[in-house]
Amino acid sequence: MSKSTAKMHINQQEFEFPIYEGTYGAPVIDVTSIGKQGFYTFDPGFLGTAACESKITFIDGAKGILLYRGYPIEQLAEQTDFMDVAHCLFFGDLPTTSEKATFINEINTLMPVKDELHSVLDGFQTTGHPIAMQISLLGAEASYYHEAIDINKSDDRVRAAKMLIAKIPTITAMCFQHSQGHKPIQPESGLSYAENFMHMMFSKDGKDVELNQTLVKAIDRIFTLHADHEQNASTSTVRLAGSTGTDPFAAVAAGIAALWGPAHGGANESCLNMLREIASVDKIPEYIARAKDKADPFRLMGFGHRVYKNYDPRATIMRKTCHEVLNEKGCHDDSLFKVAMELERIALEDEYFVEKKLYPNVDFYSGITLNALGIPSNLFTSMFVLARTTGWISHWHEMLSRDDFRISRPRQMYSGAATRDVLPITER
Ligand code: SDX
Secondary structure (H helix, E strand, O other): OEEEEEEEEEOOEEEEEEEEOOOOOOOEEOOHHHHHHOOOOOOHHHOOOOOOOOOOEEEEOOOOEEEEOOEEHHHHHHHOOHHHHHHHHHHOOOOOHHHHHHHHHHHHHHOOOOHHHHHHHHOOOOOOOHHHHHHHHHHHHHHHHHHHOOOOOHHHHHHHHHHHHHHHHHHHHHHHHHHOOOOOOOOOOOOOHHHHHHHHHHOEOOEOOOOOHHHHHHHHHHHHHOOOOOOOHHHHHHHHHHOOOOOHHHHHHHHHHHHOOOOOOOHHHHHHHHHHHHOOHHHHHHHHHHHHOOOOOOOOOOEOOOOOOOOOHHHHHHHHHHHHHHHHOOOOOOHHHHHHHHHHHHHHHOHHHHHOOOOEOHHHHHHHHHHHOOOOHHHHHHHHHHHHHHHHHHHHHHHHHOOOOOOOOOOOOOOOOOOOOOOOHHHO
């Protein structure tokens, strides 16, 4: 793959490293051998580091491009559904009609969870955060299936992936029902992935929820938009955990923990809370000023991105979906949406945001949309987990399918104490 090399001159020595070019994106300098030369590269936060080679997702932050297996997110959001996308991300392409029918049937069959899982949930207070519940339930799933999965066998990895994709909606809806003090609702055969999720979330007292197809399509599209995003913090966590050979359910639990943070997946919940706090258009300038004030830790939630220095293409689709849901629900004068639209307009004209290339990201409109769909804000990140599980497990499988994969183990620059002797406590 190497077409050229990078030369480095250190202490009168010259080191040469191969440069590789992918299909798109920045060429990479392979510094694997630099450790043998007695040096490490130093890149806290991995701002300039490609941690792996992947064929799953490509992001062009400058142009606001997002491709899943080469397909533009805009086309996938309009022309496919989440089962198409999940198949595409995991197996490498959109399914044929028969492949899709088989895949949907397999996923539907695997959606129910063991009764014991309900007992695990009973250990949580109904006020507990659903993400904490999801982490524990994934650990419980690992305890049920660990012995049956050999991660070195591709067929076992495929089976584990289908189980995770199938059971995460059931687990997520269980957490919601528990927080409402209700018993879980079982999935039903014959419903689509998004329909089943809404059924398990909103059916109650023996009465099935009325499945409004505009709202079902919105939920399905939200799953597509959140399904994968190359080497973000939570996906990198799943890859790193998976590189030790750990159980796939446990690796996904680690990814959930990483996604929970407000700088990452927790931003949708924080963004809605921020819009509620702003509450009216005339308070926007005060919050814009706070976001620009270095002394103030406040950041405009739903704005900015490590990679996108242009509009997040998912935010554009999310805004359209938000409109559709608000119209369908008759929330034409949704004050939060008005605040969000005005906040976006003002921020995009403000030189601070323009200079720092801070644009709305996927989380900016997802909170308002999920809120209008009747999803409580503390479940927003759990919805993100539901969708991203497909991306996580696709990366996990891709990594383990390589014959050159090895355990991830970064080094460091040590700046602590030089060697010194322990003194008896009476002399310390
Ligand atoms: C997701 O990685 C992914 O792909 C993530 C994700 C995915 O699908 O997996 O896309 C999902 O996590 C989206 C991001 C959701 N997070 C938020 O919306 C939280 C608010 N955003 C910020 O916390 C921030 O923008 C980050 C964390 C998203 C990105 O942080 P970076 O890349 O480390 O950028 P930075 O902190 O270095 O910021 C650069 C400058 C700084 O100012 P200076 O130090 O240069 O003066 O921009 C400022 C920051 O202070 N800045 C903001 C800001 N985001 C960055 N100022 C005000 N409000 C903001 N939101």
